[in-house]
Amino acid sequence: MQAVGLFEAKTHLSEYVARxxxxxxxxxxxxxxxxxxxxxxxxxxxxxxxPSPFVQRTFSMGSPHPDIDLTQLNKLAGEVEDQESIAKLRAGR
Structure with a gap:
């Protein structure tokens, strides 16, 4: 990768396009x-x-304790468990 000044780029544009x-x-x-x-x-x-809104909401640099939305966390955990259960059922067929 090469860095060139604006005047140089204008003067030799075709050369840089070829590159x-x-x-x-x-x-x-x-x-x-x-x-x-x-x-x-x-x-x-x-x-x-x-980052997703959930990550933005739960991670706070300004306080010693991050603000965690446990309702959202539980919902996400439930979705992961549901997906794992569905995958296991499909594998058992």
Whole structure:
């Protein structure tokens, strides 16, 4: 992966597009800060991972004791048990 300035990228855009076609990634910088990336069209972009609302609600950095919604926890535990029971019944057929 190569990092280039914005002026350099504008001046030699076709070269950097050719590199992207070959599988290389090029970072474009503006005032020494990355602002864009040229990547191959078939590049796989990892989706941003966001925790579920349940995890967000139960984990608190601000207090010594995390706030746990036991109703939701019990519901999730029940769903897991149900899924395990269904899998066992299906396996027994």
């Amino acid at each position: 992207a076609e070959a599988g290389e990634e090029v970072i474009i910088m503006r005032h020494n800060k990355p602002v864009a990336k040229i990547v191959p069209l078939d590049a796989v972009v990892a989706p941003a991972v966001t």
